[in-house]
Amino acid sequence: MAQNEDVFKKIxxxxxxxxxxFQSSEIYDGLSAVYDYAQNGVELKNNIKQYWWKSMVQxxxxxxxxxxxxxxHPTIWKASGHVDAFNDPLIDNKDSKKRYxxxxxxxxxxxxxxxxxxxxxEKAAKRFGDAFDRQxxxxxxxxxxxxxxxxxxxHTRFVKAMETSDLAEVKKIIEDCEIVCxxxxxxxxxxxxxxxxxxxxxxGSVSEDASTLYLRPETAQGIFVNYLNVQKTxxxxxxxxxxxxxxxxxxxxxxxxxxxxxxxxxxxxxxFFVRPGTEMEWFEYWKKxxxxxxxxxxxxxxxxxxxxxxKLAHYANAACDIEFExxxxxxxxxxIHSRTDFDLSQHQKFSGKKLQxxxxxxxxxxxxxxxxxxxxxxxxxxxxxxxxxxEEKLEDGSERVVMRIPGILAxxxxxxxxxxxxxxLPEKAREILSILMPDFxxxxxxxxxxxxxxxxxxxxxxxxxxxxxxQTLQDNMVTIRHRDTMEQHRIPVEKIAETLRDAIxxx
RNA sequence: GCGGAAGUAGCUCAUUUGGUAGAGCGAAAGCCUUCCAAGCUUUAGGUGGCGGGUUCGAGCCCCGUCUUCCGCUCCA
Numbered sequence: 001m002a003q004n005e006d007v008f009k010k011i012x013x014x015x016x017x018x019x020x021x022f023q024s025s026e027i028y029d030g031l032s033a034v035y036d037y038a039q040n041g042v043e044l045k046n047n048i049k050q051y052w053w054k055s056m057v058q059x060x061x062x063x064x065x066x067x068x069x070x071x072x073h074p075t076i077w078k079a080s081g082h083v084d085a086f087n088d089p090l091i092d093n094k095d096s097k098k099r100y101x102x103x104x105x106x107x108x109x110x111x112x113x114x115x116x117x118x119x120x121x122e123k124a125a126k127r128f129g130d131a132f133d134r135q136x137x138x139x140x141x142x143x144x145x146x147x148x149x150x151x152x153x154x155h156t157r158f159v160k161a162m163e164t165s166d167l168a169e170v171k172k173i174i175e176d177c178e179i180v181c182x183x184x185x186x187x188x189x190x191x192x193x194x195x196x197x198x199x200x201x202x203x204g205s206v207s208e209d210a211s212t213l214y215l216r217p218e219t220a221q222g223i224f225v226n227y228l229n230v231q232k233t234x235x236x237x238x239x240x241x242x243x244x245x246x247x248x249x250x251x252x253x254x255x256x257x258x259x260x261x262x263x264x265x266x267x268x269x270x271x272f273f274v275r276p277g278t279e280m281e282w283f284e285y286w287k288k289x290x291x292x293x294x295x296x297x298x299x300x301x302x303x304x305x306x307x308x309x310x311k312l313a314h315y316a317n318a319a320c321d322i323e324f325e326x327x328x329x330x331x332x333x334x335x336i337h338s339r340t341d342f343d344l345s346q347h348q349k350f351s352g353k354k355l356q357x358x359x360x361x362x363x364x365x366x367x368x369x370x371x372x373x374x375x376x377x378x379x380x381x382x383x384x385x386x387x388x389x390x391e392e393k394l395e396d397g398s399e400r401v402v403m404r405i406p407g408i409l410a411x412x413x414x415x416x417x418x419x420x421x422x423x424x425l426p427e428k429a430r431e432i433l434s435i436l437m438p439d440f441x442x443x444x445x446x447x448x449x450x451x452x453x454x455x456x457x458x459x460x461x462x463x464x465x466x467x468x469x470x471q472t473l474q475d476n477m478v479t480i481r482h483r484d485t486m487e488q489h490r491i492p493v494e495k496i497a498e499t500l501r502d503a504i505x506x507x
Numbered sequence: 508g509c510g511g512a513a514g515u516a517g518c519u520c521a522u523u524u525g526g527u528a529g530a531g532c533g534a535a536a537g538c539c540u541u542c543c544a545a546g547c548u549u550u551a552g553g554u555g556g557c558g559g560g561u562u563c564g565a566g567c568c569c570c571g572u573c574u575u576c577c578g579c580u581c582c583a
Contacts, residue, residue: 453543
């Protein structure tokens with residue numbers, strides 16, 4: 001494990017040194033858990049996205065894509081359950097290190113005060129026997145009145161604080177009531193924090209009538225709310241899918257492990273709409289299909305595993321993750337969820353619009369069930385990077401770092417290199433470059449020895465280097481050098497494009 | 508979020524008890540011309556993460572803050 005972490009650190013610094021990933025706002029000391037993709041990283045990321053899009057949309061006649069906006073109607077997040085599920089004020093006890101819901105602590109305190117009143121009532125009832133008048137007792141007894149007044153004051157403050165989201169006041173109530181931690185018994189509390197994983201912002205420039213919008217915490221809802229539009233205008237027949245890639249935002253309390261858990265990240269999702277009752281078949285189908293997609297990248301099957309969920313989310317009746325073995329263990333890379341008709345039904349309810357499908361075979365209307373495949377683009381990027389990174393010992397004893405990125409994903413497909421920067425070789429090289437450029441991401445380099453240039457391209461995963469020498473000027477043949485094997489042979493200039501095309505084809 | 512550690516050039520790291528920062532690699536320009544990083548010359552690049560304090564004097568000591576890493580916690 002320690003060795004793995006070592007390699008992981010090397011991958012992170014390699015990613016920076018060779019222009020894959022930079023920390024966001026680095027010259028301002030950085031922004032926690034936010035990263036930028038650099039010149040090579042953006043190519044790799046775009047290639048992964050395109051590879052996913054082609055295998056999901058282009059290769060399936062019953063799947064289409066959309067690109068919905070990040071801003072959506074705020075009610076969507078009420079319907080989806082995001083607003084309610086994540087709005088708790090939390091507080092930690094510094095001594096026991098336990099975390100509590102601040103509102104629950106206060107409610108428990110109020111209950112205890114009520115219990116005290118009840119005890120007084122019981123005692124008095126025993127004392128007075130049959131003559132006891134509860135109503136009269138509670139409205140006149142000094143102690144009870146004192147408790148009652150306290151409860152009322154705290155309750156009023158509490159309700160107001162919760163309504164206005166005044167967290168400092170919530171903390172103050174806990175302090176004023178001298179509430180202690182049930183575990184440590186101490187009153188050493190942290191500040192109260194709102195645990196809401198959605199980022200919010202304002203729409204409308206005048207603050208009084210501005211409305212609160214959320215940055216979407218998942219891309220899925222953009223598909224659900226467009227379900228009917230796409231189904232009608234695309235004349236889609238069930239079963240069919242809608243795919244989308246895009247940014248999502250989560251205000252994670254702890255976001256770490258490089259680009260594995262970021263506050264701003266990109267998802268690649270596909271929601272597959274099926275006839276109710278057939279969802280488990282499709283669930284199994286997509287589990288297999290998606291794993292095959294990962295394996296097609298050439299990463300060995302041992303690096304992956306299924307992780308079925310025991311505890312299901314409120315919307316699901318089956319869920320399974322595809323996990324990848326990162327340096328820090330097996331972690332979720334993609335989720336396959338059977339979301340039932342939860343989302344569409346919720347949107348029906350909240351929007352008042354029917355989101356149904358008329359199935360001509362069954363001759364009936366129903367709300368479709370949904371199988372979701374949701375993969376993290378940044379995590380896939382990290383997977384590719386982790387698996388590609390290789391420190392290799394060569395026969396002559398020297399070492400090289402080579403990124404064995406699958407050709408279809410490599411940032412640069414081909415480096416065009418004149419053997420020496422004179423005798424007309426640069427001119428010839430640029431001539432070849434201009435032929436390749438429209439179809440392939442290429443890079444021209446003439447600085448430094450040829451060996452050094454090969455190694456530089458190994459380090460960013462360029463699968464092919466084409467070298468132009470004096471002989472080329474005579475016979476129009478170049479040396480093509482393969483990244484992984486380091487083998488080289490001569491091919492005619494006209495064959496370069498063909499070779500590259502074979503190497504980066506979608507299988 | 509809590510606890511621990513760290514932050515010096517693009518990278519890896521020096522700078523013995525506090526006395527105003529160096530190297531290697533890398534980069535750029537030029538020379539050389541050689542199919543697997545290794546030749547020569549020159550140049551650029553650091554208000555020592557940032558802010559404050561102690562001191563005649565702080566990269567070094569103290570406080571705060573930001574970021575990263577490790578552990579815990581959390582995680583539709």
